[in-house]
Amino acid sequence: MASGRSIRFKISTLLVIPLVSLIALWGFAASTTSGEALNLLKVETIWSGVIVQTDNLVSDLQAERLASAERLAGTVQDPDILTKARAKVDTGRKTLRERALSEDTQSALTPDMRTQLQTLIGTIDQLPDIRRKVDERRLTPGGLVTEYAKISDEVHLLYSRLTVSTDLELALQAQGLIAADEVRELLNRENALLVASNGRASMHDVHLLAGIDGSRTYLFPKALANLDTELRAPFEKLYYSPRYVTMENLLESYVAGQPVDVQLWRGIADQVEKEFTQGVRNTGEKLRARMEPAGMGVLVRAVVAGALGLIAVVFSVFISVRVGRRITRELATLRRTALDLAEIRLPDVVAKLRKGENVDIGAEAPPIKVGHNATSEVSDLASAFDSVQSTAVDAAVEQARLREGVSEALRNLARRSQSLLQRQLRLLDEMQRQTEEPEALERLFKLDHLTTRMRRHAEGLVLLSGGAAGRRWRGVIPMEDVLSGAAAQVEEYTRVRVYPMPECGVSGAAVADLMHLFAELIENATTFSSPGNEVSVRGEMVGRGFAVEVEDRGLGMDEPTRRAINDRLASPPEFDPAQTERLGFAVVGMLASRHGIKVTLKPSPYGGTTAIVLVPGSLVEPMVTPVQPLEFESVSVSVIRQEPPTGTDELPRRVRTSKRNTGTHALPQQDPEPPRRERQPGLPQRERQANLPPRLKQAPPPAPPAEERSPEETRALLSSLQSGWQRGRQDSDQDGGSRS
Known part of the structure; x- marks a missing residue:
């Protein structure tokens, strides 16, 4: 399965990200609007x-400044006026x-407001120095106007920072009120x-007065425009009043x-200033009264x-x-249905089809169901999977039929080949019985051996196509005979040596498969080793059964x-006719799996493979019953290889090397007329000249010395004799199964 994120995680991610963004935006908007409303509700505390306190202070400072101006001008009529103004x-x-x-006021102020408030208080603390300069007339x-103006300027800066409404209308009204207070x-x-100049101002003071008058003339209409x-x-009433016009003319x-009457000026200017101050305070109260309902309205809207x-967020979350x-x-x-289809149902259907069982396609591979109200794309995908499922099942059925047909054809061909080879072996057997010429017997033996190998290959084809070996044995067959019979089916049998092993047997039902298995391994060992090297076959009893080692001394494998x-032998896959390499190992793996046999290849100490x-x-x-071996006194033969051609298969008997003559391959010397010996049970012996006419019993004339046979010819002759003896004895004491 893929190691990526699940579909649940990806869909959750797709839903969570916009939902989180929506919630964040909602929270930001709600906090901003609520904060704005709460700021409006803080107006009362700030006001x-x-x-209120700064406005009163500015008014008191203005009164103190006028009193200080009278002192500097020397026109003080009441000395207590300045003292009372300073005390206030x-x-x-x-x-x-x-x-x-x-604490309440500080909590309602912003950091910028608190900073400006501290600056204002610090400027107010400089009043004692200003008063000292006034008293000393310095x-x-x-x-004088500039020193007191520092405090009022800081107050108006604080006013500009105390605007707490983001409502454009209220903000404009507040700015207009601040501008009107600056005009005052x-x-x-x-x-x-x-x-202070008492009508005799210096040129510097006149310029300062002209600048102040220009600022006031510019700022007053601007303040009115914002209100x-x-x-x-x-303010409009005052602006167009005769007093204000007269004041402007005097200035x-x-x-x-031109000189000006100070008393006339004071009478007009004080009245205008008083009306202006009252207008600023009344306008401030009205504006404050508007801010509280606006704050409540903003809060309600928020x-x-x-x-x-x-x-909306909850509904979106719910729907999402x-x-x-x-x-x-x-x-x-x-996904579950598709995985069940891919990992369980289809493999089960294919397995059943391979076994030849009948399969109900509707029951084994039902349509995928995702619900009546499923998403259209998911329904289309399920329909596509149904189509794929039907196609896959149909393909599996067709493939199983094709494989079964191919296997059946191969089995039929192999069975026919077996039948023909069996008939050929019977003919060869009869010819061997009727022939006594050594050269002819040798050629017949080679032909018999070649036919036996062909029969083994046909049997391998039957096994690979799913059939069973046709040969059967009854009773218990010695393991050494099974191994000897396997070696006899190998082309280079002369290089194979089966060493003596413990007396134990194998059930006759498994003999054919075991012999075929060992024959494949032995032939592989002889094929991939040097012609001069021996292939050793050893066996012994172990804790879990009987272990056999087939060892060659070839080049080995990487x-x-x-x-x-080894992996293929441990878990043999189903045979694929397209893979034609190492068919022997395919047969070995199949037979080993059938009988629970474990086959392992490992390096040989001699460089080959074991x-x-x-x-x-x-x-x-x-x-x-222990099997008595047949011994030849003068011939050393390691393996006698010949399989019976008849319907009853028998194994070659073990031939051991005589202790008296183990190093020679020569035939024993025979007398010209050996004495008649008593007939012993076992191999029938032919007596020389027993059935000849009397005149033919005479000794023949001397003949030239016969050419000595080679060891191979001697081995072939003795093998033929041994094979005939075995067939005769097996025909008499053992029955076999039929061959298909």
Whole structure:
């Protein structure tokens, strides 16, 4: 299975990311709107704690500045006026410090507001120095106005930072009110400057007065423009009043260099300033009264918008989760069904078809169901899987039929070949019985051996095509005879040596398969080793059965190849006719799997390969009657290889080397007329000249010495004799199964 993320995770990610973004936006909008509304609700605290106190302080400072201007001009009529004005300023300063620095007011202020408030308090703390300069008369009229203006300028900077509404209308009204208060401050500065100069201002003071008057003339209409009709009504009334017009004319005359009556000026300017101050305070109260309902309205809108947004978010989450779960459930169902189809149902169908069982396609591979209300794409995908499933099952059925047909054809051909080879072996057997000429017997033996090998190859084809070996044995066959019979089916049998081994046998039902298995391994060993090297076959009893080692001394094989073959032998795959390499190992693996035999290849100490075959204990049986070996006194033969051509298959008997003559291959010397010996049980012996006429019993004339036979010819002759003896004896004491 793939190691990627699940579909549930991916769908959840697709849903969670926009939902989180939506919730974040909703939270930001709700917090912003709520914060804005809460700021408007803080107006009362800021108004009472800061604005009212600073406004009173500015008014008191303006009064103190006028009184100080009279002192500098020397026109003081009441000495207590300045003292009372200073005392009132000190009281307002103390109140401002207490109220503005309280915990409630500080919590309502922003960091920028608190910083500006600290700056204002620090500027107010410089009042004692200003008063000392006034008392010592070290200030000019322009210096007096400038020193007191520092405090009022900081107050107006604080006002600009106290605007807490983001409502454009309210913000404009607040800016207009601040500008109107600045006009009041400029008007007071002009009044103080003209009073301090007592109508005899210096050129510097005249320039300062002209600048202040220009700023006031510019700022007043701008302040009125920011105020609505209701709020600017008192200022417009004052602006167009005769007093204000007269004041403007007096200022213009004074700036132009004409003398001015100070008493007349004070009477007009004080009245205008008083009306202006009252208008600023009334406008401020009206504006404050507007801010609280606006704040409540903003708060209500924020609550409603937040609630609606929350409902929308919850609804979106609900719909997204529901839809996501539905799609995930449909895809999970489709995934489980597809995996069940790919990993369980189709393999089971294919396995049953390979075994030749009948398969109900509708029951084994039903249509994929994803629900009636499934997503159209998922339904289309399920339909596509159904189509793939039907096509795959049909292909598997057709392939199984094709494989069965091919296997059946191969089995029929192999059976026919077996039948023909069996008939050929019978004919060869009869010819061997009727022929006594050594050269003819040798050729017949080679032909018999070649036919036996052909029969083994045909039998291998039957096994690979799913059939069973046709040969059968009864009783218990010695393991050494099974191995000798296997070696007899190999082309280069003369190089194979079967060493003596413990007396144990194999059930007759498994003899044919075991003999074929060992024959394939022995032939592989002889094929891939040098013609001069021996192939050793050894066997012994072990804890879990009987172990046989087939060892050659060839070049061996590399580790990857040996590992691949061992894996194939341990878990043999189904035979593929397209793979024609190493058919012998395919047969070995099939036979080993059939009987629970374990076959392992490992390197040989001689450089070749050793095949270790572990026959399980369930196939190994003890020998009831020990088999007496037939010994030849003068001939050393390791393996006698010849299979019976008749319907009853028998194994070659073991031939052991005589202790008296183990190093020669020569035939024993025979007398010209050997004495008649008593007939012994076993191999029939022919008596010389027993049935000849009397005149033919005479000794023949001397003949030239016969040419000595080669060891191979001697071995072939003795093998033929041995084969005839075995067939005769087996025909008399053992029956075999039929061959198909």
